[in-house]
Amino acid sequence: MATQASQSILFTNTQPQQGFRLLELTPELEELLSSKDAPRLQIKSPSLALARAVLDPSALEYVNLCTPTRTYRIRQVQSSNSLHILQPSLGRISKEDIKVVGGSDGANEESLNLVDGTVAAIAKCGSTLELHTPQDGFSAVPFLEKSLALFDRRVGDGDRDLDVDMLGDESGDADATVLRERVFADVPVSSGQCEAGWMEICAFADERRRHCWRPSARMRLGIWKRVVEGATLQGIDLNKQFLVRDLWKSVLDDDDDDESEDDGVNALFPRALFEAVVRRVSVVEERPPLSAELKWASLDKIECARWVGETYLAATAPTPTAAIGRSEFINAWRDCLPEAWREEVALSKLPVGSYQNPDPTTIYYVEPSQRLQASKGSASAPAAAATVKSTRNWHELLKNPKRR
Amino acid sequence: MPSIPLHPRSDRGTQNGAADPAHNPLPQLLQTPSGLALLELQGTINVPTSETESDDIHGSLAQPATYETPIGKLMFPDYSVHNPDDSQWMKRVYLYIGRYQRMTGEVKKLPRPIAVLRKRCDNEIESAGSEELEVVEIVRYKVFFKNRPEPVNDV
Numbered sequence: 001m002a003t004q005a006s007q008s009i010l011f012t013n014t015q016p017q018q019g020f021r022l023l024e025l026t027p028e029l030e031e032l033l034s035s036k037d038a039p040r041l042q043i044k045s046p047s048l049a050l051a052r053a054v055l056d057p058s059a060l061e062y063v064n065l066c067t068p069t070r071t072y073r074i075r076q077v078q079s080s081n082s083l084h085i086l087q088p089s090l091g092r093i094s095k096e097d098i099k100v101v102g103g104s105d106g107a108n109e110e111s112l113n114l115v116d117g118t119v120a121a122i123a124k125c126g127s128t129l130e131l132h133t134p135q136d137g138f139s140a141v142p143f144l145e146k147s148l149a150l151f152d153r154r155v156g157d158g159d160r161d162l163d164v165d166m167l168g169d170e171s172g173d174a175d176a177t178v179l180r181e182r183v184f185a186d187v188p189v190s191s192g193q194c195e196a197g198w199m200e201i202c203a204f205a206d207e208r209r210r211h212c213w214r215p216s217a218r219m220r221l222g223i224w225k226r227v228v229e230g231a232t233l234q235g236i237d238l239n240k241q242f243l244v245r246d247l248w249k250s251v252l253d254d255d256d257d258d259e260s261e262d263d264g265v266n267a268l269f270p271r272a273l274f275e276a277v278v279r280r281v282s283v284v285e286e287r288p289p290l291s292a293e294l295k296w297a298s299l300d301k302i303e304c305a306r307w308v309g310e311t312y313l314a315a316t317a318p319t320p321t322a323a324i325g326r327s328e329f330i331n332a333w334r335d336c337l338p339e340a341w342r343e344e345v346a347l348s349k350l351p352v353g354s355y356q357n358p359d360p361t362t363i364y365y366v367e368p369s370q371r372l373q374a375s376k377g378s379a380s381a382p383a384a385a386a387t388v389k390s391t392r393n394w395h396e397l398l399k400n401p402k403r404r
Numbered sequence: 405m406p407s408i409p410l411h412p413r414s415d416r417g418t419q420n421g422a423a424d425p426a427h428n429p430l431p432q433l434l435q436t437p438s439g440l441a442l443l444e445l446q447g448t449i450n451v452p453t454s455e456t457e458s459d460d461i462h463g464s465l466a467q468p469a470t471y472e473t474p475i476g477k478l479m480f481p482d483y484s485v486h487n488p489d490d491s492q493w494m495k496r497v498y499l500y501i502g503r504y505q506r507m508t509g510e511v512k513k514l515p516r517p518i519a520v521l522r523k524r525c526d527n528e529i530e531s532a533g534s535e536e537l538e539v540v541e542i543v544r545y546k547v548f549f550k551n552r553p554e555p556v557n558d559v
Contacts, residue, residue, distance in 0.1 A: 008479045009429045012472040021521040038412030082448045086441040088428045117429025
């Protein structure tokens with residue numbers, strides 16, 4: 001018989017079995033893990049308090065797999081089939097036992113000897129772990145907003161009281177990196193996305209107070225105004241590369257000429273916050289990682305103008321009841337920018353969904369978290385219908401009629 | 405909640421030392437550096453003495469006396485060591501359960517490779533509080549038996 005001549009491998013089962021998990025890899029992950037110097041990955045889940053604070057209807061309890069730059073949601077998928085993990089075995093099995101599966105008569109003894117080796121099933125897995133990336137992707141921003149205390153104070157008031165809801169814990173290291181990593185540990189996305197979110201909201205680590213903060217929109221706007229004033233006075237062209245130290249000096253000079261320089265402005269706002277703002281509006285490709293010092297910078301005119309407009313609106317008209325006049329807003333926005341950039345001002349330049357018009361002449365700011373809900377909710381049903389028409393995604397096509 | 409590190413595959417091989425390719429009886433395509441391979445079948449293999457389901461990752465690491473129970477034989481009837489490039493052999497794999505039942509299956513490339521993870525246990529001191537996982541192997545093929553066993557004569 002043909003089968004007789006071919007290899008036959010003794011198949012055994014070991015007791016006790018070992019514990020394994022099977023993780024289905026995406027092509028990028030496969031590449032990453034197969035590379036010579038594969039990085040260490042992290043399995044992260046939010047702290048309980050954070051998970052509750054950041055409303056995530058998709059999953060209350062979840063675990064994310066994070067590479068240095070990407071995040072995947074892990075989902076356990078049960079299978080009715082069983083997956084056995086095999087391992088070559090040295091096959092220390094008595095002849096008596098083998099008889100159970102092999103021949104016992106003299107004639108078949110031969111075929112028994114043909115056994116070329118042994119593989120043992122050392123583990124059984126009834127489920128695999130699959131990786132998913134939600135359509136909206138992952139962002140650290142909602143988590144950072146919940147976990148960082150708000151840093152707010154009226155710039156220029158000389159009001160030295162911080163509007164804080166939390167004081168830094170005094171224990172531990174005051175190194176900015178350490179402080180930041182402590183925050184990131186509870187944010188269930190990759191460290192790259194943590195950093196991006198951190199820069200996005202201008203968060204900063206205050207080494208003196210040993211605490212990390214997120215500045216309020218008013219605070220950010222105040223600092224931006226000081227930056228523009230300082231740069232104009234000192235003739236620094238923000239569009240071209242400049243030394244961040246020079247800009248910091250110009251910001252100091254502007255107000256506190258006669259006083260001891262560092263203390264004067266340090267009391268108003270920490271340099272770390274100043275750098276966070278400059279980093280936020282500088283050209284993305286030139287931004288150094290958070291761990292590196294921001295030495296040189298040049299600002300991205302378009303992105304910067306957009307950010308200033310958004311920040312201004314967030315600072316002055318954060319709610320529908322605080323809506324301000326549209327032309328008033330446009331003028332104020334223009335005033336916040338250096339002379340040469342003012343043609344960048346237009347409502348269309350603001351991020352999609354970042355504002356609402358309660359009536360034709362006024363405008364107010366919409367929080368990013370609200371924007372998502374608004375676009376998903378019924379308010380934008382016509383827009384949704386429009387996108388459905390243009391999409392070929394049958395999920396969308398089927399989903400929509402139900403909603404109406 | 406602390407994050408759990410997942411270490412990439414290291415070159416140490418597995419602890420059992422079975423990674424030696426000389427000991428690996430499987431066709432070369434199914435061989436991996438650590439020696440681990442995947443076998444999928446409909447249903448389960450019922451082993452009389454199996455009282456512990458070690459599906460979870462916290463499975464027994466202490467490794468008391470392990471013993472092996474022979475189940476059957478695995479055969480790649482069309483495989484030839486001399487002609488490894490020919491992939492025709494993948495279409496037919498036999499798994500004999502005992503002497504009188506045979507399952508016919510095939511070797512399949514996984515649509516997505518699968519990483520085999522396990523709890524890292526090389527430094528016992530640390531393992532008390534923190535949990536660490538590691539990728540033991542990345543597997544790209546599986547031996548798949550989708551059909552039920554059929555009765556056969558003794559081989």
